[in-house]
Amino acid sequence: ALPAVGGLEVDVDDDTQLGLTFAYMVTDNIGVELVGATPFTHDIVLDTGGDGVVIGETSHLPPTLLAQFYAPQLGPMRAYLGAGVNYTLFFDESIDDAVxxxxxxxxxxxxxxxxxxxxxxxxxxDFLINENWLLNASVWNIDIDTEARLYVNDARVDKIDVEIDPWVYMVGVGYRF
Structure with a gap:
């Protein structure tokens, strides 16, 4: 196995991307929202204490589907809560062989x-600008837990659980149809 790696934790660094959300109001207080983004790319960091050691890189797409409950309108503001499911697709993983x-x-x-x-x-x-346009501010927490499987000379030798669980912050402009 990997005695120098086994038992250590792996993490990923932050990234910022363009996100898009589409919401459909089922009733006046219940909505369904689909959240998408351009691909995120993260350094894979081996936690060795301090800042850790960058050992590779990965990209992913985290589409998320949420059911939302909207509170009554308070002036131009309408708050909401949402809960749902995320499916994250990882791709383009690479390891820094020099490290x-x-x-x-x-x-x-x-x-x-x-x-x-x-x-x-x-x-x-949502903060209404007029009948159709609005500003939006939201915060999400997404449970993204993956398993990093390490291969040496094409044979799997170790696996490490990776909890990403990001806090996602979004400020946007919306249009109501």
Whole structure:
């Protein structure tokens, strides 16, 4: 196995991307929202104490579907709460061989992250500008737990649980039809 890596934790760094949301109001107080974004790319960091060591990189798409409850309108503001499910697709994983190969005697090392399904929740508010246009501010927490499987010379030798669980902040402009 990997005695130099086994038992250590793996994390990912932050990233900012363009997000899009589409909400459909089923009733005046109940909505369904689909959240999407351009692909996120993160450094994979081995927690060795301090800042950790960047050992690779991954990209992912985290589409999220939420049911929302809207509170009554208070002037131009309408707050809401949402809860739902997230499915995160990981792709383009890579390992920095210059960092990781020496840990395993110079062998070829690869990583694969499993896709993730988890709970998501949000709190937000719409601020009406006029009958159709609005400003939106929202905060989400998404449960993204994946498994990093490490391969040495194409044989799986270790797996490490990775909890990403990001806080997502969004400020946007919306249009009501």
């Amino acid at each position: 990781v190969s020496p840990l395993v005697g110079g062998a070829d090392v690869d990583v694969k992250l499993s896709n993730s399904m988890g709970f998501a929740w949000e709190v937000g508010a």
